[in-house]
Amino acid sequence: MGEVFKLLADYGPAFGQALLLTWKLTALSFVPGFLLGIVVTVLRLLPLPPLRFVLTVYVEIFRNIPSVALLIFIVFALPDLKVLIDYEPSVVLTLTLVCSAFTADYLRAGINTVGGGQMEAALSLGLRPMRVITAVVLPQALRAVVQPLTSLLIALMLSTSLASQVPFPGRELTALVSKIATDSAAGIAAFAVAAAMYVATGLLIAWAGATLEKKVRILR
Amino acid sequence: MSRPLEEILFGNPRPQAQAVTRAVSGIAAAMLLLLAAGVALRFHTAGQLDARFWEFFAWPTTWAFLAKGLLGTLASAAMAAAIALTLGLVLLLGRLAPLRLVRWPSVAVIEFLRGTPTLLLIYVCFLVLPQAGIKLSTYWMLTLPVGLSTAAVVAEVYRAGVLAVPRGQTDAARSVGMTEAQVFFLIVFPQALRYIVPALVAQLVIVVKDTTFGYVVTYGELMQNAKVLIANYHALVPVYLVVAMLYCLVNYAISSASKRLGGPMH
Amino acid sequence: MSIQSALKSTVVALAIVAAGPLFAQGTPINAAAFDALVAQGPVADAATIASSTWASKIKQAGLLRLGGTQTSNLFSLLNEKDGKMRGFDAGLAQLITRYILGDGAKIQFTQVTSSTREQVLINDQADMVLATYSITPARAEKISFAGPYYTSQAGVLVKANNKAIQSYNDLGGKKVATQAGSTGPAILAQFAPKAVVQEFQTHQEALDGLRQGRVDAYVTDYTLLLNALSLGAGDAQLAGAPFGAQDPYGIGLPKGSDGVAFINGFLKKVEADGTWAKLWSISIGQRTGSTAVPTPPALP
Numbered sequence: 022m023g024e025v026f027k028l029l030a031d032y033g034p035a036f037g038q039a040l041l042l043t044w045k046l047t048a049l050s051f052v053p054g055f056l057l058g059i060v061v062t063v064l065r066l067l068p069l070p071p072l073r074f075v076l077t078v079y080v081e082i083f084r085n086i087p088s089v090a091l092l093i094f095i096v097f098a099l100p101d102l103k104v105l106i107d108y109e110p111s112v113v114l115t116l117t118l119v120c121s122a123f124t125a126d127y128l129r130a131g132i133n134t135v136g137g138g139q140m141e142a143a144l145s146l147g148l149r150p151m152r153v154i155t156a157v158v159l160p161q162a163l164r165a166v167v168q169p170l171t172s173l174l175i176a177l178m179l180s181t182s183l184a185s186q187v188p189f190p191g192r193e194l195t196a197l198v199s200k201i202a203t204d205s206a207a208g209i210a211a212f213a214v215a216a217a218m219y220v221a222t223g224l225l226i227a228w229a230g231a232t233l234e235k236k237v238r239i240l241r
Numbered sequence: 242m243s244r245p246l247e248e249i250l251f252g253n254p255r256p257q258a259q260a261v262t263r264a265v266s267g268i269a270a271a272m273l274l275l276l277a278a279g280v281a282l283r284f285h286t287a288g289q290l291d292a293r294f295w296e297f298f299a300w301p302t303t304w305a306f307l308a309k310g311l312l313g314t315l316a317s318a319a320m321a322a323a324i325a326l327t328l329g330l331v332l333l334l335g336r337l338a339p340l341r342l343v344r345w346p347s348v349a350v351i352e353f354l355r356g357t358p359t360l361l362l363i364y365v366c367f368l369v370l371p372q373a374g375i376k377l378s379t380y381w382m383l384t385l386p387v388g389l390s391t392a393a394v395v396a397e398v399y400r401a402g403v404l405a406v407p408r409g410q411t412d413a414a415r416s417v418g419m420t421e422a423q424v425f426f427l428i429v430f431p432q433a434l435r436y437i438v439p440a441l442v443a444q445l446v447i448v449v450k451d452t453t454f455g456y457v458v459t460y461g462e463l464m465q466n467a468k469v470l471i472a473n474y475h476a477l478v479p480v481y482l483v484v485a486m487l488y489c490l491v492n493y494a495i496s497s498a499s500k501r502l503g504g505p506m507h
Numbered sequence: 508m509s510i511q512s513a514l515k516s517t518v519v520a521l522a523i524v525a526a527g528p529l530f531a532q533g534t535p536i537n538a539a540a541f542d543a544l545v546a547q548g549p550v551a552d553a554a555t556i557a558s559s560t561w562a563s564k565i566k567q568a569g570l571l572r573l574g575g576t577q578t579s580n581l582f583s584l585l586n587e588k589d590g591k592m593r594g595f596d597a598g599l600a601q602l603i604t605r606y607i608l609g610d611g612a613k614i615q616f617t618q619v620t621s622s623t624r625e626q627v628l629i630n631d632q633a634d635m636v637l638a639t640y641s642i643t644p645a646r647a648e649k650i651s652f653a654g655p656y657y658t659s660q661a662g663v664l665v666k667a668n669n670k671a672i673q674s675y676n677d678l679g680g681k682k683v684a685t686q687a688g689s690t691g692p693a694i695l696a697q698f699a700p701k702a703v704v705q706e707f708q709t710h711q712e713a714l715d716g717l718r719q720g721r722v723d724a725y726v727t728d729y730t731l732l733l734n735a736l737s738l739g740a741g742d743a744q745l746a747g748a749p750f751g752a753q754d755p756y757g758i759g760l761p762k763g764s765d766g767v768a769f770i771n772g773f774l775k776k777v778e779a780d781g782t783w784a785k786l787w788s789i790s791i792g793q794r795t796g797s798t799a800v801p802t803p804p805a806l807p
Contacts, residue, residue, distance in 0.1 A: 068251040068262050071270035085492035087450035090464065090485050097712065098481040100719030102287045132246055140249045150250040158246065175356075182358035186457075188687075188705045195361045199368060203622065208369035212361070220356030306587040367623075371630045379617065379632050459574070459617045459627060469585045472578030472711050 024210040028201075032211070035197055040218050042193040046109075046181040050116030051174055057117065058124025062132070063154060065125070076125075083122035088183055091115045096187050112184045120177055127169040131162035136241075164237040171230025175223045194218060284478075294476040298483065303470065310466030311487065317384045317462065318449045324388030325444065329395030334425075336400060354393035359451050362386035367458045382458040387451040391444055398440045402433030442499030446492045453488070463487065534794045536593045538586075541789050545611045548602040549776055561766030562607050565634055571604045574619040574633035574759070578711050581734040581791050582639050592616070595790040596637045599656060599758075602782065603635070606773050620708045621687045625649045628761050635766065636759030639710075639728065641690040652757030653770035655804045656783075659756070660749035661694050662729035664717060664736075667744050672724055674747030678702040684713040684722040691727050694751050699726075718742065728754055733795040755804055771806050778803045 029036070065076045083091075092115040095106060106114065135158050143153045185196035192200060194215040202208030254262060284290050297303050335347030354362075366382040377385065406429050414424040434441075455462040467484040471477055556562045565571050575596060577585035583597040592601075601611035617633050624640060627633040628650045635653075642652045665672045672678065679701035685691025687706035695702050705722055707713040714735050717725045725732070729749040736743060760766045777783045784800045792800060 066247055066250070068247065068254075069266045069269045071266060071273055075273055081493055082489055085446065085489040085496070086485055087453040087488050089453045090481070090488055093464070094481045094485055097715060098477045100715075100721065101289060101478045102283055105720055135246070137246070137249050140246065144250070153250060179356075179358040182360040185360065188707060195358060195364065198361060199364050199622075202364065202368035202372070203626075206372055208365075208372050212365050212369050215361060216353065216357045219358065219361070220353060223356040224352070300588070302588045367630070368626060371626070376630045376632075382630075456618070456620075457623075459619055459623050459632065461618065465618055466587075468709075468711070469577045469587055472580070472584060473587060477715065 024207060025213060028207045028210040028214065031207075032197070032201060035192070036194075036214060036218070039192055039194045039197045039215075040222075042184075042191055043178065043181050043218075044222070046112060046116070046184060046193065047174070047178040049113045050120055050181075051177055053113075054117040054120025054177070055124050055170070057121035058128060059159070061121060061125040062128040063159070065129070066132075066154060080122045080125050083118045084126060086119075088115055088119055088180055089186060091118065092183055092187065108187050108189050109184075111187065112181070112189070115183065116177055116180055119180075120173065123173050124170065127166045127173065128162055130169075131166035132158055134165045135161045161239060164239055167230060167234040167237060171227060171234070174230070175226050178222060178226065179219065289478045294474065294479050297470070297474050297476070298479070306466055306470070307463065307484070307487065310461065310463035311491070313455070313460065313462035313465075314449065314452045314491075317380065317387070317452045317455065317460065318445075321384045321388040321391060321448050321452070322445050324384070325391035325395045325448065326441075328388065328392035329399055332392060332396035333399040333403070336396060337403070351393045351396050354389055355397070357390075359387055359390040360454055360457070362390055363454050363457055379458055379460050383452065383455050383460045387448055390451070391448050394447075395441065395444055398437050398444065399430075399433065401440070402437035403429055405436050406432045439499050442495060446495050449488070449492055449495065536584075536794065537789055538591075538593060541593050541598060542591070544782065544785055544789060545598055545601045545605065548605045548611065548782060549773075549780070550609050551606050551773070555769075555772070556607060559765050559769035561634070561760065561764045562769050565607050569608065570613050570615050571600075571607065572615045572617065572632070572634045573600050573604075574617050574624065574627045574636035575600060575638045576620075576709070577616070577618055578709060579639065579731075581730065581794060583637075593790070595657070595786060596639060598786045598790060600635075600637045602777060602786075603758075603770065603773060621689050622708060624759060628759055631761070634760075635770075638759075639731065640757055640759050641728075642755045642757040643690060643693070646759075650762050651760045651764055651767050653760055653767045654757040654774060654806065655755030656758065656774055657730075657756040658753040658801075658804045659728040659730045660753055661691070661698075661726055661751040662732045662749045663746040664725040664727075664732045664743050665723065665746045666717065666720075667742055669723065669744075669746070672746045675699050675726070675750055677746070678724060678726075681723040682721070684716045684725040686710060686713060686727055689727065690754050695726055698751060730791065730795075733797070734791075736795070753804075774803075774806055 061076055061080065065073050065080075067073070092111060095111045095115060096108065099106060139157055139161075140153055143157045144150070148156070181193055182195035184193050185199060189196065198208070198211045198215045201211040251262075281290075288294075332347055332351055335343050336351060338344050338347070363383065363386045366377060366386050370377065410428055410432065411424055414428045419427070452462055453464050456465050456468075463484060467480050470480045474480070551562070556566050575592070576583050577592060579594060579596070581594055583592050583594040583600075585592045600614065604614050605611035617627060619627055619633070619636060619638055624636050624638060625646060628636060636650075640652075642655060646652070661675075663672065663675050663678070672681065675698045678695070678699035681702055682705060683695060683699065683702040684705050684707055685695060687708055692704060692706065695704055702724075705716065707716060710727065710731055713722075713725050713727065716722050724746065725735075732745060736745070758770055760770070774783075777786075783803050787800055792798065
């Protein structure tokens with residue numbers, strides 16, 4: 022324990038900054054990823070075969086590609102195609118794309134839980150199909166998938182450790198632990214602190230998600 | 242819900258709607274083709290379509306080399322998956338135990354392994370454990386953390402499956418006089434497995450993805466061999482593109498196999 | 508279209524295809540000469556090996572576990588077609604292996620980067636590390652170094668049309684690439700403290716960073732930069748002369764290992780009988796257009 026206190030004395034501010042950076046990357050990737058996922062899901066519903074095909078390929082690619090392979094492609098290969106993206110936006114872009122693919126998947130499953138009768142009723146009321154989707158289907162689908170999306174957010178938060186693999190300006194938790202372990206013998210203490218921070222953040226998100234889910238879930 | 246949503250919303254269109262849909266489809270197809278052409282053009286102007294960047298893909302030695310890397314990936318992934326499935330079961334049994342002395346540590350271990358990034362655990366095996374005197378081989382420095390991390394998630398997946406088995410089954414089994422162990426292993430767990438096969442396979446895909454961190458501990462797998470090809474031929478875009486596609490294909494194949502295994506029995 | 512022009516375009520196409528690999532690698536290494544040189548290297552007698560626990564252990568294992576790189580054009584590049592690594596570092600590693608085991612091919616290879624070089628020795632994942640490894644006091648606290656077997660000063664590489672940077676004095680405020688865990692960061696801190704440093708894991712990535720415009724300059728060992736020039740003539744140029752202290756390359760060994768004395772004995776041998784000079788010519792000299800063979804650094 023003494024080791025941990027010494028570590029916090031030396032690296033305290035660094036850990037604080039690292040934690041903030043982790044949260045920042047998580048938020049910056051989840052929000053666009055989530056919204057993009059909704060857009061992809063809705064577009065996939067439209068009866069346009071070319072669009073559906075392309076978007077299905079999109080979802081399959083970004084669900085199956087390892088995040089590190091995608092990040093390396095964006096950081097090291099894209100510049101050869103004259104697309105130069107800075108390191109932090111590259112990490113955010115990688116996580117956003119992956120997040121959007123998983124969101125699209127979960128949301129699709131959520132949509133399947135909405136009763137067909139509701140849609141038929143809405144149509145018979147004269148609502149256009151798009152309106153049915155946005156007013157009837159999506160709200161219920163979103164409420165049904167709070168739990169998987171919470172898991173996704175936690176997984177995304179853990180994936181921010183990717184940033185340690187590129188010359189990132191600033192260190193998030195994993196990069197910080199790696200640096201402390203290389204430079205000193207306080208590796209175990211550093212790992213304990215970082216693990217505690219990750220687990221605490223994850224539990225916080227899980228608690229928030231569970232509370233939200235209880236409030237909005239649809240009991241059928 | 243019997244009919245899929247698309248059919249309800251968009252099925253049986255009026256002739257005018259059909260025409261509109263076809264027209265918009267055509268426009269969408271055209272725009273997508275334009276997009277593809279734009280990308281191809283960008284490849285061309287950046288010189289990435291030059292023969293020297295792609296010709297080595299015509300040589301069998303290149304593919305043999307990539308295949309070797311893929312074998313490294315799969316060797317680690319298979320063992321990590323085995324660890325995850327067995328250790329996950331152990332953790333599940335601990336989680337479900339009636340004794341608090343067994344249950345609380347199990348919950349703690351599961352929450353700890355689930356709540357930390359796999360990459361961090363890999364760094365621990367590589368940088369931190371040796372400081373404490375524990376020196377694993379390169380293979381295990383990758384396989385063990387990936388296996389442990391996934392075991393915790395697998396334990397939770399198992400638990401979800403177990404909770405989904407109808408209570409009546411457990412009660413009936415107990416009333417017939419089976420021991421708790423028999424109830425679990427003969428009645429509950431086999432049925433739980435059928436519910437959760439897709440989720441388990443999803444974990445397998447994640448295991449394959451995690452092996453791409455092999456280079457962190459200097460384990461030779463597909464990404465590593467990709468870098469050698471790049472150093473030899475300076476073909477960053479083609480090699481990374483092909484390797485990314487290989488990973489996608491492997492994972493997609495794994496996911497498809499799961500879909501063919503089918504869903505729950507009832 | 509006449510037969511003549513059709514033939515002409517076929518010849519041109521074939522020439523482009525045939526020239527492809529050459530263009531990509533600069534002057535390729537003379538594989539035959541390299542293999543021949545390694546095959547005739549010295550082999551230690553039993554007494555020499557017995558005098559070193561490090562060498563004896565390797566002899567017993569029948570295999571030398573090497574930490575190195577496969578992606579460094581001059582020093583150690585893996586030819587994926589025949590599975591052989593060639594270059595200055597690769598040659599020395601194979602000669603050392605032949606010295607202990609009689610056969611330069613008995614190597615179990617692990618790819619290391621700037622951040623993993625010390626750890627693989629500490630973790631006992633490798634017996635020795637040969638990877639343009641600069642000897643520094645900070646590293647010498649964790650591991651031991653044999654050699655030095657080569658020295659190089661630092662140099663600054665910039666893109667060919669960059670007139671703004673003439674030497675290391677102009678790096679203030681510019682984005683400069685260097686290899687993580689190498690002597691680059693220390694050199695930059697000393698000679699260009701106002702530079703904005705970006706650390707890359709490998710030489711190849713830093714070069715790509717310069718080429719792609721992520722950084723304005725790349726500071727690393729002069730020899731590596733000469734190699735970069737031999738690959739893409741006209742793409743990059745050196746800014747100023749080599750500067751800084753002579754950076755000694757050493758062979759990484761576990762801390763306190765008696766392999767240090769053993770390898771230093773080997774290095775004295777190959778420097779005396781001309782093998783070192785020949786290896787330098789084949790891997791570096793002939794490929795960067797330098798004819799003056801440098802004198803090997805003095806061994807402690």
